Each structure stands twice: as structure tokens, then as C-alpha cells.
Amino acid sequence: MALMRNITKYCNINRTFVIEYKSRGYVTSSGPPEIPKCEFEFKGYGGKNYEETKTIHGSKLSPSVRNYYSKPLLATQGRMQWVWDQNGKRYLDLFAGIVTVSVGHCHPKVNEAAQKQMESLWHTTAIYMTPPVYEFAEKLVDTMPEDLKVCIFTNSGSEANDLALMLSRVHTGAFDAISLRNGYHGAGPYSVGLTAHGTWKHRYANGFGIHHAMNADPYRGIWGGSNCRDSPVQTDRTCSCAEGHCNAADEYIGQLEETLNYSVSPKIAAFFAESIQGVGGCVQFPKGYLKRAFDLVRSRGGLCISDEVQTGFGRLGSHMWGFETHDIIPDIVTMAKGIGNGFPMGAVVTTPAIAQSLKGVLHFNTFGGNPVACAVASSVLDVMKEEQTQKHSAEIGTYFLQELEKMRGEYDVIGDVRGKGLMIGIELVSNEATRDPLVGPEYAKLFEEIKDLGVLVGNGGFHGNVLRVTPPMCVTYNDINFALSVLRYAFQAHKDCQA
Numbered sequence: 001m002a003l004m005r006n007i008t009k010y011c012n013i014n015r016t017f018v019i020e021y022k023s024r025g026y027v028t029s030s031g032p033p034e035i036p037k038c039e040f041e042f043k044g045y046g047g048k049n050y051e052e053t054k055t056i057h058g059s060k061l062s063p064s065v066r067n068y069y070s071k072p073l074l075a076t077q078g079r080m081q082w083v084w085d086q087n088g089k090r091y092l093d094l095f096a097g098i099v100t101v102s103v104g105h106c107h108p109k110v111n112e113a114a115q116k117q118m119e120s121l122w123h124t125t126a127i128y129m130t131p132p133v134y135e136f137a138e139k140l141v142d143t144m145p146e147d148l149k150v151c152i153f154t155n156s157g158s159e160a161n162d163l164a165l166m167l168s169r170v171h172t173g174a175f176d177a178i179s180l181r182n183g184y185h186g187a188g189p190y191s192v193g194l195t196a197h198g199t200w201k202h203r204y205a206n207g208f209g210i211h212h213a214m215n216a217d218p219y220r221g222i223w224g225g226s227n228c229r230d231s232p233v234q235t236d237r238t239c240s241c242a243e244g245h246c247n248a249a250d251e252y253i254g255q256l257e258e259t260l261n262y263s264v265s266p267k268i269a270a271f272f273a274e275s276i277q278g279v280g281g282c283v284q285f286p287k288g289y290l291k292r293a294f295d296l297v298r299s300r301g302g303l304c305i306s307d308e309v310q311t312g313f314g315r316l317g318s319h320m321w322g323f324e325t326h327d328i329i330p331d332i333v334t335m336a337k338g339i340g341n342g343f344p345m346g347a348v349v350t351t352p353a354i355a356q357s358l359k360g361v362l363h364f365n366t367f368g369g370n371p372v373a374c375a376v377a378s379s380v381l382d383v384m385k386e387e388q389t390q391k392h393s394a395e396i397g398t399y400f401l402q403e404l405e406k407m408r409g410e411y412d413v414i415g416d417v418r419g420k421g422l423m424i425g426i427e428l429v430s431n432e433a434t435r436d437p438l439v440g441p442e443y444a445k446l447f448e449e450i451k452d453l454g455v456l457v458g459n460g461g462f463h464g465n466v467l468r469v470t471p472p473m474c475v476t477y478n479d480i481n482f483a484l485s486v487l488r489y490a491f492q493a494h495k496d497c498q499a
């Protein structure tokens, strides 16, 4: 009956559906998939009630601060991969506060490190030395290859990218920079110019000297085939490339060359790219594209900047850093989000030679390298090592992707499944052949339904039609099987509405 209610609500029409969910083994006899048990308890909630909170949101917060869902979630407690609402309803968090809770909500070791540091010293600024900053700086650069050995701490990813652009301009003495369309690099005064989504641009001057090259998207772009991606799942496009060669990479590199020839001065300052585009909908470039792009940019005097805000810290499974999956060494790496498991922090890592360019002028921010943030980030790295979260991401992410690929074969609404490790995108379409995105109320219903069934996923892509799965790296196979059941349930309900 619960199932019927759900579908009737979903379709908003009175029809009888004969669906053998039970025989397919992904629902309980009484209805939708059951959330796995967990060892943590809801501690109760005594704060402002739901309606009051919504009223404050509507009247006291900027309208640009938009919640997901027509009935937004009021999150009141988190523990590892779980989040509870005000009534104690538990959700499996597969979005991790936008790819940020890297090792688990309120991870006990990270909590302990934060509490310990809070008892001794909260704040100094960079005018004094304080141990957690130096301990973390050493630990962080130890994870970096080659000459990437100097850190500058910031409070966010936007700030890290602003700084990276400034640094590249100061170091090269050039001004122009290039980023890729569909990339997101932040909303700061510089970084919003690097961001190449019109939806994030306000009507004021931004991006002076920044140019956007064609995105190298093997699914939605002009070129792409069945072997482009470094992923267990490929697009459903065909491919006529010779063994070991990628025509799509050739074509997209040709487009970058056009931008270099026609849009910028002969010497450029920087090229920014994510290793996998996050906000853009988990878009992966053809293999070899970034390596060739870096060569091209360097031949024009530019620095190559990897934005690892989403792809860093082992989430991609095979490597600690996303750029390593492309076999490249950037000149500057920017990071945030997962660095602090939710604690506000960011960083820029570069070479000593590039960092030297800042000598002689002051660069300062009050909170960058806050001792509590650094103690937290240090313990996050320890937990990653102890719990082997990178290896776990590789194994469990591959399993998830392979299961989703099977689902793509069953549901026309799934146009593409992509990603690597625990950075996964499921692109929804209204027409599989034309790849028209699934947008508007149909997408919104599906998205809401998944939440109501107990799973939080993200939303991304320029058209907002990509379900993003980037959980805390402590998720278990049991959780993933539950999530797969929920997705299947929601996709089936959507399919039945079309029938």
C-alpha cells in the first residue's frame, strides 16, 4: 500500500500499477527499501521547529541561499555516513555536504583532535608560530609529488583559487588565464571569473583576462566515444579510434589551441582545470586530454593549476590526488572541502620557486591556517591513512559504478553513468537518443523521492540533471546496496509514470 501511495503521489494521477517490486528483491514486503540499521542513536532535538526555521530562512537569509527540495531537509545531527532530521528520521548521506565530509560526520578521532586543540589555543593568525600549522603543513606536502612542497592556507576553495590566480600572474608576469566551460572554481572576485557557468554569474564585471575553452565532455560534447574515460563505465557512444588513440582528445585539444591562438596574448599566466568537474556534473575528460593541455599551456609560458577541491584526498580511489590519475604534475594545486571533513579550510600548494614570487610583498588573511582547522585537517589525514579510505573508495566506488551501469541498461532516463572511486555522476535524460536533459518537475520529483526514501544525493551539471554521489568515504557495501535499491525504486516509479 505504501508503494501504491508513493507512486500515486509521484505520478499525481489515479492509475493502477502492477509492479513486481517484491519479486525483484529490492523492497520489503511492506513497501520501499528499508534503511540499514546503524549503531548510533538520535539524541533528540529541542531547537527551533521546522516551520519557524523555514520562516527565518525566507525572511532573514538571502534568497540566493537556496535549499534543495520542495520540502527542504532540516539536518540536526550527523554521525559518519548518517544524518538525522528534527524528527529523528535518518538519511544515508551520499553527498557529504557537497563532497566535503571526507571521513564521516563527527568522526570520533577528528572530534577528539578538534576538542583537544580548542582546549589549548583557538586562534593566533600568522603573526605567531603555532604547532598545528607546521605539523599539518609537513603532513600535507608529504602527500604531494615532486616539488609541490610549499603550502599557503586559506579558508575556502574560492579563496584558494583567487590566490592561485594572483600567484600565477605575479610569477609569470602575464595576465590571461584559461579555464574550461562547465568548470566551477568558486565565487570569489577572481574565482567567479574562472567559473564557467552562466548560472553563477551576477550582472557585474568579472573574469577580466579569463577565457573559457571548450569543455572536453565525452558524453554531452561534440566528440566522445566508448573508450574515452578513466572509469569503469563508458558512454553509450560509439568509437572508431585506433588502439591507444583518442580522436575526442585530439579535437578538444584543437579547441584549446584555438583559444590560445585567438583569445589570449602569446604568453599566458595560467590554465585551471578540475581533475573531474564536480559542480559541472562529474564530467571526465578524455584520457590524455589534460596532459596534452598542460604541455600546450606550458609552451605558452602559463602555469598549470589543478583544482582538487572535490577530487583530492583519495576520493578517486586509484590515487591521492586527481591530477595523478591524469599522469600530470601541476605547478599549483588548490584544495578545500574534504581537507577539514567539514571544518572551513582551504589550501594552495605550489613549488618553492613559484612561492618565492610572493616574497617582498605581504600576503595575509586572518583565519588562514587557524590552529583548530590545522589540527582537524591533520587528524583527517591520519584517519584517511588508518582507515585506508582511498583503497576503500576505489573498491566500493567501482562496485557502485558497475551496478549503476546495469541500471542504465534498464532505465531510459539514465543517459550516462560516470566517475571514478566515490565521485559518481548519474546523468538523467528525457530522451536517450538526443540526450535531452531531464529537467523541471520530473527531475525535481525524482530528486525529492530519493530523499524521501532516505538517501541524500547531490544535483549538478549545467542543466541541473545530474545526480551526484560523493559520500563520506566510510560508506559500506550495505549502504550502497540500500542506495541502489532506493535509486531503482525511484527510477521504476518514474518509468511507470511514463507508461
Ligand code: PMP
Binding pocket: 098, 155, 156, 157, 158, 159, 161, 184, 185, 186, 187, 274, 278, 279, 307, 308, 309, 310, 336, 337
Ligand atoms: N573549486 C571547486 C572544484 C569547487 O567544487 C568549489 C565549491 N563547490 C570551489 C572551488 C569553491 O570552494 P568554496 O565553496 O569552499 O569556496
